[in-house]
Amino acid sequence: MNGSDWFLLGAPWDCSGTGRGEARAPAALRDAGLADLVDLDLGDAATVITSTDRDRTTGVRALPETVAAAHALSAALWTGVRDHPGRRPLVLGGDCSLLLGVFAGARAAVGELGLWLLDGHPDYLDAPSSDTGETADLELAILLGDGPPELTRATPMLAARNAALLGHRTTSLDPASAAEVARLPDDLFTIDSPALLADPRGAGERAAAWAAVPMWLHLDVDVLDPSVLPAVTYPQGGGPDLDQLAAVLAPLLASPRLIGVSVADFRPDLDPDHRYAKRLVSLLSGQPKIEVTHSG
Template identity: 75%
Template sequence: MGSDWFLLGAPWDCSGTGRGEARAPRALREAGLAARVGVDLGDAATVISSRRRDEETGVRALPDTIAAAHALASALGSGRREHPERRPLVIGGDCSLLLGVFAHTRQALGDVGLWLVDGHPDYFDAHASDTGETADLELAVLTGVGPPSLTGLGKAGPMVAARHAALIGHRTAGLDPASAAELARVPADLLTIDSPAVIGDPHGAGRRAAAWAERLRVPMWLHVDVDVLDPSIMPAVTYPQSDGPDIDQLAAVLTPLTAAPNLLGVSIADFRPDLDPDGRLAKRLVTLLDQTL
């Protein structure tokens, strides 16, 4: 990976329970990631400790989440200004760290697209979510659906136009009623490439997503939620779902995206080192990043 990247940690756990995601930046560094990048900027101040669910919005830890988003946006902006020749690699934490990423990119760059590689759509309404965690709804918030205190983080909203977002690797079969209703909320103009399509032709899925983004003519952010992987491959996640791709299939999808000339930055999230006692899975993720970046 070398000098093309700077590393920024986002120890962000939107549940406020300390269940494990916030320890991922340290675990991935210890598994060898820090040695593979040109610059390591340490961690942004994104620790969330509140478990309180806001009555009006239904969002858990709302004030802490807003503060964390601003902190990550500030740290990312500083990193990009200080290292303009490098691209950011943000390591979480859970996937609602994207609220901080796009709070920065929307204000600094205007229109930016998103490849969201995730086992879930993350398009819940907060009140319909069992937990109110922002990891259940960050794609909805990014595309302008949700409480104004979150959708307005980028000042001019939405932070990501739905037509500039792609959802890749999500499950579409065997869903419970709540998950089916969540999937039905995803806007029709958002590109979707589901898990069966990824497994059936991973190279083709990656090329399709890359070609789609090339036509947009906007910078692209790539986010990988590791629960996109089948739990037989990656069990160290909070919300595992079966019928996902394996590591080689995921690498095949990611390679055309990481090679795209309009790639702005990358984030990876939802790894639980507390469920990886021997560090084997952390090393597997570092290998995947080394291979694809």
């Protein structure tokens, strides 16, 4: 596969509204060479959030701007798919809230869609009990219909039977994190971090073989151990290194069911010498589904 199979779209989305760094990631990753992995860049969708207000009814932070950002990304993404047939999107976030935009119009555009979510956290909090109300803490719950109707649109955007969570931490958790893991639906496909670390390639192959519908692959870079990538908002130990994550990703990126990829939660403000941005580009450039035009 080569760069003509993909188009790039930025989603500078920071659901905290504080400008803490995630919104700068699309530009930073482009500058580090990620734009060289594709030959068509559609720029950025209008997903910038500046509000820090928390909705009193739902508990969601920046609720009106979040809804607007989801609509904007959905429109930009599926316009790109329509206008560039034969290409698949590579979306650069921003934080994991971008999945709300990815899935908002997906069912109408491509029918039933599944998700491979590689994340150090389950992202399955409910907004009222969340410390922050940030949608990046609860986007998987929202996608599965567990959240305020302003975001779930009264019906799930994703069926739990078509969702896979890979690399989340399940050991040495604080009580709140353990309670979040316990909330996960029974029919969600999961491979936690200890199982993933025991057999990275096998974990990717199992997830690839499990998929029964067209799939979206989302990489939250905090799935990585902070010893190799600390430039994230919520680092958590016990994750894979770059080689282990590459082994997990390879079967997913090679799957004929893959229709798009997104990368989220990188903090370039915590990467002053750009070393971690370059590590992410190196990680992706080693994958068989994206051709690199330089040595990486």
